Each structure stands twice: as C-alpha cells, then as structure tokens.
Amino acid sequence: MNISEKILAKASGKNVVHVGEIAEAKVDMIMVHDLTGPLAVEAFKRIGVSHVWDNQKVVIVLDHQVPAESVKAAELHKMLRKFAKDQKIQIYDVGKGGICHQVMPEKGHVLPGTVIVGADSHTCTYGAFGAFATGIGSTEAAAVFATGKIWLRVPQTIKINVEGSFQKYVTPKDLILSIIGKVGVDGATYKSVEFSGPVISAMSMAGRMTLCNMTVEMGAKNGIVEPDGITLKFLEGRTTKALVPFESLKSDTDASYEKVIDIDIADLASQVACPSSVDNVKSVCEIGNVQIEQAFIGSCTNGRIEDLRLAAKILNGKRVKDSVRALVIPASQEVYLQALTEGLIEIFTEAGALICSSTCGPCLGGHMGLLASGETCVSTSNRNFIGRMGSTGAKVYLASPATVAASALTGRITDPRELEAQKA
Amino acid sequence: MKITGYAIKFGDNVDTDVILPGKYLVLMDPKELAKHAMKGLDPTFPDKAKKGVIVVGGKNFGCGSSREQAPLALKHAGVQCVLAESFARIFFRNAINIGLPVSECKGILAAVDNGDELTVDLEAGKIQNFSKKASFQVSKLPLFILEILLDGGLIENLRRRLNTK
Numbered sequence: 001m002n003i004s005e006k007i008l009a010k011a012s013g014k015n016v017v018h019v020g021e022i023a024e025a026k027v028d029m030i031m032v033h034d035l036t037g038p039l040a041v042e043a044f045k046r047i048g049v050s051h052v053w054d055n056q057k058v059v060i061v062l063d064h065q066v067p068a069e070s071v072k073a074a075e076l077h078k079m080l081r082k083f084a085k086d087q088k089i090q091i092y093d094v095g096k097g098g099i100c101h102q103v104m105p106e107k108g109h110v111l112p113g114t115v116i117v118g119a120d121s122h123t124c125t126y127g128a129f130g131a132f133a134t135g136i137g138s139t140e141a142a143a144v145f146a147t148g149k150i151w152l153r154v155p156q157t158i159k160i161n162v163e164g165s166f167q168k169y170v171t172p173k174d175l176i177l178s179i180i181g182k183v184g185v186d187g188a189t190y191k192s193v194e195f196s197g198p199v200i201s202a203m204s205m206a207g208r209m210t211l212c213n214m215t216v217e218m219g220a221k222n223g224i225v226e227p228d229g230i231t232l233k234f235l236e237g238r239t240t241k242a243l244v245p246f247e248s249l250k251s252d253t254d255a256s257y258e259k260v261i262d263i264d265i266a267d268l269a270s271q272v273a274c275p276s277s278v279d280n281v282k283s284v285c286e287i288g289n290v291q292i293e294q295a296f297i298g299s300c301t302n303g304r305i306e307d308l309r310l311a312a313k314i315l316n317g318k319r320v321k322d323s324v325r326a327l328v329i330p331a332s333q334e335v336y337l338q339a340l341t342e343g344l345i346e347i348f349t350e351a352g353a354l355i356c357s358s359t360c361g362p363c364l365g366g367h368m369g370l371l372a373s374g375e376t377c378v379s380t381s382n383r384n385f386i387g388r389m390g391s392t393g394a395k396v397y398l399a400s401p402a403t404v405a406a407s408a409l410t411g412r413i414t415d416p417r418e419l420e421a422q423k424a
Numbered sequence: 425m426k427i428t429g430y431a432i433k434f435g436d437n438v439d440t441d442v443i444l445p446g447k448y449l450v451l452m453d454p455k456e457l458a459k460h461a462m463k464g465l466d467p468t469f470p471d472k473a474k475k476g477v478i479v480v481g482g483k484n485f486g487c488g489s490s491r492e493q494a495p496l497a498l499k500h501a502g503v504q505c506v507l508a509e510s511f512a513r514i515f516f517r518n519a520i521n522i523g524l525p526v527s528e529c530k531g532i533l534a535a536v537d538n539g540d541e542l543t544v545d546l547e548a549g550k551i552q553n554f555s556k557k558a559s560f561q562v563s564k565l566p567l568f569i570l571e572i573l574l575d576g577g578l579i580e581n582l583r584r585r586l587n588t589k
C-alpha cells in the first residue's frame with residue numbers, strides 16, 4: 001500500500017484497503033472556519049445530539065473575514081465563539097491565530113499518519129506533514145461533529161517524482177503551477193497526489209505545504225508527502241502527543257499507482273497561471289507585457305516566513321511602482337512576529353507595501369483589497385477564477401512570491417531573474 | 425426518485441466562485457443565497473431557475489472552494505438536479521449532503537440543448553430527453569448515497585439512523 005492507503009486502512013480498522021472501496025474512517029481532527037462553521041453549527045443543532053463526539057478533536061479558526069468586515073460577519077463570529085465556549089472547543093480568535101491552514105500545523109493539530117478533514121477545500125495542505133487531509137462541506141462537518149467518522153472512497157494515486165535543483169528565484173510555487181498546467185484542473189479529480197523524490201526530501205515544510213495546498217486545484221482529494229526529519233523538526237515544541245513511527249507510513253516499494261510522473265526541474269522557469277483557470281499556465285517570459293494594479297503576497301499558499309523573506313529580498317531598498325498597490329499579509333500571527341523580528345516588515349513598509357493583519361484578505365474577494373473591473377492583480381494565492389478577488393471584470397494571475405515582488409517594482413508581471421540580470 | 429425539469433446548460437469547469445461569489449458567503453438564509461446563484465456566469469439565472477430546472481454541466485462541475493453555499497444557492501433558486509460530465513468531489517458530496525440530486529453522465533452536454541425537457545430517474549439510472557425523444561442510461565449512485573437523497577439530505581439521514589428527535 002502507499003501512504004494514503006496505509007492511513008485509511010488504519011483509520012477504518014482494517015489491515016488493507018483497496019482502491020475504490022469505501023472506507024468508514026475515524027477522524028483524528030476536524031477544522032471549520034468563520035465562513036463554513038456557522039452552517040456546520042446550524043446543521044449540527046438539527047441532528048439532535050447535544051455534544052460533539054470529542055471536543056479535543058474539533059478546532060475553529062476565524063480567518064476569512066477578520067477582523068469582522070461587516071455586522072453580518074460579526075454576528076457569525078459571535079455565534080462561533082458561543083458554540084466553542086458551550087462545547088469547550090479550541091477557537092483561534094482575532095489576533096490569536098491567522099489563516100486556518102497555517103494555524104493548524106503551527107499549533108500542533110496536524111500530525112503524521114492522522115486523518116484530518118476540514119470545511120475548507122485547501123485542507124489538503126496538511127498532507128505536507130504525512131497526514132491524510134481533505135476538504136468537506138459544512139453539513140458533512142456537522143455529521144463528523146456528531147459521529148467522528150466519515151466515508152471516503154479509497155482514491156487512486158498519482159505519484160509525482162521530482163528531481164534536479166531549482167534555479168535561483170524559482171520556487172515550489174512554480175513547480176506546482178507547472179504540474180497543474182500539465183495535469184489540468186480536473187486531471188486528479190477524486191485522486192490522491194503523492195510527491196516524492198530528492199527535491200521533495202530536501203524541501204522545507206513551507207514548500208511542501210505550497211505543493212499540497214494546490215493539489216485541490218487539479219481536483220485531488222488529497223496531496224501527501226512522506227514524513228521525515230524535516231517534518232519532525234517542524235513539529236518539535238508544537239505537540240506533546242506521541243507520534244506514530246514514520247517507518248509505518250512509508251509507501252511500500254510495491255505500492256500501486258495509477259500513474260507515475262517524473263519531473264526534472266533543472267530547466268523550470270518562473271511560472272504564472274493566467275486568467276481565469278489555474279491550469280492556464282505559462283512561463284513568465286512567455287506572457288509579454290501584462291500591466292498590474294495590485295500585487296498580493298499572502299494566503300495559505302504563500303504567506304509563510306520563507307515566502308516573505310524571498311519577497312523582502314527582492315523589495316529591499318527599492319520602491320513599489322507608483323501605479324501598483326502592494327499588499328503583504330503574513331499567514332499567521334507567528335509569521336507576522338517572525339517577520340517583525342527579522343526586519344521584513346520594515347523592508348516592506350519602506351518599499352511602499354501595505355502590511356495587513358493575518359487573514360485570508362483579498363484571496364477570496366472577502367475584504368482588504370478587492371479589485372475593480374478592468375484591474376489586474378498578480379497574486380501568490382491559489383485561485384484566479386472569474387470574480388475570485390472582487391469584480392468579475394478583474395483579472396488575476398497566480399505566481400510565486402518572488403515573481404509578485406518583482407512585478408510590484410516594475411508594474412508589469414516580471415520574472416525576478418530579469419531584475420537580477422539588470423543588476424549584473 | 426423521479427425529477428422533471430427544463431435544461432439550462434453550462435460548460436466545463438464551472439467553479440464555486442461563479443456559482444456563488446465569496447462576498448455572499450456571510451448570508452445564512454438560503455433564499456438570500458438563491459438570489460445570487462450563478463452570478464458569475466449569468467445574473468438572470470435565479471429568474472430562469474424559479475420554475476424548476478435541471479442544470480446540465482460539462483467536466484469538473486463545482487470545482488474550487490468547499491463552500492456548501494454554492495449547491496444551497498442552486499437548490500433554493502429552483503434547481504431540481506445537476507447532471508454533468510464530471511463533478512469536483514467536494515461539490516458532489518455537498519450537493520448530496522444538502523439533498524440536491526446530482527448525477528455524473530458522460531455525453532450529457534452533447535445530448536441536451538438549452539430548454540429541453542428532461543426526466544431523471546436516479547434509482548434506475550435513467551435520463552429521458554422528451555424534447556429529443558431520446559433516453560440514456562447512466563451509472564447508478566451507491567445505495568447509501570441514494571438513501572441520503574431520499575431522506576432529503578445527510579442531516580435527515582443521520583437523524584433517522586441515530587434515531588434522535
């Protein structure tokens with residue numbers, strides 16, 4: 001069996017599971033946020049049980065519209081706070097957390113070998129830690145609140161083997177964009193995507209999270225990476241729970257895969273997903289002159305300290321072009337504090353970029369930097385659908401933090417290596 | 425479970441941001457959500473759907489976010505059923521969980537025109553197109569999923585199974 005199958009077998013009390021069979025899996029952790037939680041709470045109340053099955057295994061994160069951007073949002077937040085209090089559930093409120101997919105691992109809620117569901121499609125991010133993690137809707141979350149179980153069809157798995165080494169300023173974001181460009185937005189629907197190979201073994205947790213985060217953009221049920229020393233290092237000091245031996249999670253050498261894709265990244269250039277589909281991917285150097293009004297660095301895809309460091313390196317001592325609004329949103333309070341300590345906040349501010357509080361912000365067109373019709377934004381987030389970041393007449397290009405930072409300086413979508421070349 | 429309605433067609437990769445844009449997610453009342461159904465593609469959709477329609481889509485219908493408000497908006501706008509070449513998995517589960525019938529049917533986009541009158545028999549896995557005098561067979565839903573739909577959604581199904589009041 002491969003790692004996903006091993007986790008599902010264990011969670012459903014079986015020795016083996018096979019592709020296509022329905023596993024009734026025990027859930028180790030469930031997360032809902034301020035936009036999916038209220039519906040889940042209402043549905044839970046309709047079920048007619050008084051308590052969640054295990055209050056240690058439920059987490060609520062307020063992140064999408066915080067601090068409350070409207071009275072409606074404030075009411076929803078209030079309702080979730082009350083539910084958390086009544087049920088004695090951990091809630092990460094304004095100022096205490098950040099974006100759910102950053103907060104969950106940071107606070108030690110994501111452990112290798114566990115089954116995690118979340119009422120958010122990017123729950124697949126946690127596969128970076130060797131967990132089987134997938135997104136569900138609010139009603140299903142309510143059912144898990146009540147029963148602690150969920151049915152999951154054992155998925156076929158696509159294995160992606162990555163070799164070579166990244167060129168300067170080319171990042172895991174460029175890698176996942178190029179993969180989605182090849183596989184297509186529905187190329188992995190219902191399937192698991194397992195990343196492996198020397199590039200992945202050497203990759204930081206931040207990079208692995210970026211990869212797994214975007215697997216849902218090709219339709220995948222989950223993305224996953226085998227846990228290792230790098231995973232362990234991240235978890236140190238974040239959890240006191242006993243970890244399963246990582247050996248037990250390794251994919252067997254004879255594990256079966258629907259397909260294996262081998263990728264060599266030696267020639268990989270900076271990538272961009274053009275409007276309005278995440279698989280409309282090109283190299284930055286191929287798209288010609290695309291002028292931008294907004295540059296956004298943040299989201300659960302690329303709002304981590306590693307991303308901010310990279311962007312700061314490019315913006316250091318320079319000015320964001322007058323015609324561009326640059327927004328930087330650290331993914332969590334922990335990331336924010338780290339950026340402050342390292343002097344990154346100062347670099348961004350001096351460059352003329354606006355730092356906002358840790359939230360999803362403009363990523364889903366909720367608040368903090370929506371786009372007007374006719375405007376173009378280059379963003380480190382994960383979706384460029386029509387209307388995603390505001391007006392249906394706006395355009396969104398997805399790119400790495402390095403590309404977004406370089407573009408903020410020039411006012412057009414720019415390969416960071418182009419600025420390097422000018423310097424030389 | 426037999427469903428009848430007129431077809432409204434959409435293409436491939438209809439995502440949840442066009443089915444229900446993010447800024448409406450703070451709305452809790454399904455009737456309010458319904459007013460914005462399909463806003464990203466066709467702002468007149470809620471008017472058209474009122475009389476009860478069957479949405480016909482292409483590949484990867486409902487891709488994108490996990491927002492259950494997307495199928496909820498469709499259901500309360502008057503959509504009786506969604507037939508598509510394929511579905512994004514979270515949308516598929518959400519639709520069933522809120523009691524909106526969905527069925528994956530290869531070739532549906534070519535077999536149906538806007539305004540065709542369709543009947544869907546989920547138990548039998550059969551679709552009839554009266555306007556074209558054609559019928560075809562689709563794969564049946566697993567029994568436990570059919571039961572969730574017959575109960576009217578996952579919550580009702582769970583209430584029955586857990587025997588809560």
Ligand code: SF4
Nearest residue numbers: 122299300360363364
């Ligand atoms: S940052 Fe964007 S993609 Fe991530 S959870 Fe928030 S809204 Fe969703």
